[in-house]
Amino acid sequence: MALERLDKILSGTGRWSRREVKDLVKAGRVTADGAVVARPEDKFDREAVELRVDGEAVDGERYCYLMLHKPGGVLSATEDPKQPTVLDLLPPHLRRVGLFPVGRLDKDTEGLLLLTNDGPLGHRLLAPKKHVDKVYFVRVEGRLDQEDRRAFRTGMVLGDGLRCLPAELEVLEPPDTGLVTLREGKYHQVKRMLASRGKPVTYLKRLSMGPLRLDPELAPGAWRPLTQGERQELERLR
Numbered sequence: 001m002a003l004e005r006l007d008k009i010l011s012g013t014g015r016w017s018r019r020e021v022k023d024l025v026k027a028g029r030v031t032a033d034g035a036v037v038a039r040p041e042d043k044f045d046r047e048a049v050e051l052r053v054d055g056e057a058v059d060g061e062r063y064c065y066l067m068l069h070k071p072g073g074v075l076s077a078t079e080d081p082k083q084p085t086v087l088d089l090l091p092p093h094l095r096r097v098g099l100f101p102v103g104r105l106d107k108d109t110e111g112l113l114l115l116t117n118d119g120p121l122g123h124r125l126l127a128p129k130k131h132v133d134k135v136y137f138v139r140v141e142g143r144l145d146q147e148d149r150r151a152f153r154t155g156m157v158l159g160d161g162l163r164c165l166p167a168e169l170e171v172l173e174p175p176d177t178g179l180v181t182l183r184e185g186k187y188h189q190v191k192r193m194l195a196s197r198g199k200p201v202t203y204l205k206r207l208s209m210g211p212l213r214l215d216p217e218l219a220p221g222a223w224r225p226l227t228q229g230e231r232q233e234l235e236r237l238r
Helices: 006-013 018-026 092-096 118-125 146-154 189-196 228-235
Strands: 028-033 051-053 056-058 065-070 100-102 110-116 136-142 168-171 178-182 201-209 224-225
Touching: 006 028, 006 051, 018 028, 056 136, 092 228, 100 118, 110 118, 136 189, 146 168, 178 189, 189 201
Parallel strands: 110 201
Antiparallel strands: 028 051, 051 056, 065 110, 065 224, 100 110, 136 178, 136 201, 168 178
């Protein structure tokens, strides 16, 4: 059982600075397991203690995991001086806890994006040797066909020499739409693969990443914490 200082736990939520935590404790506004906390340096097991500020429960967990339905026109970045980023879609306190997007989506691409401050998990999800499947809905100029499907399955070599791992392409109706499953994440890969087939992408949306599937209830720009079940599925990838 690892014990940590209360001011570290509460400031780690992004809602208060350590100075503000000190003032909250001094005013008797913080409780741990129902008892008023006496000092900000008192230590607790963040995974086991029930913390409350002004009677409101506070999630003191070390890491944060959010599912975001990324809209088009927003950068998959933590900051940019000129353009909005995915962190700008979050409330202020969540912008201060070190969240980053796991696996970037192009500016004009929509869909599932995981935001977390769990660096080791992010690394494992993106590690090439893990081959975490990513599924995209795609719309192209022209018509997708079985020749395209075979080309994806064989493993394509693009004009610039990039070798792509075998991938899946399911042709849908109408035939200018399909589902693409990748086991890697090269730069603009879906767009480049389909462009090499003479069928430029006009719309792209990520539907899933490993065990995570985009919640159909999330509108573009909306987000929610991962459920316990979703987090357990991600833990199995470690």
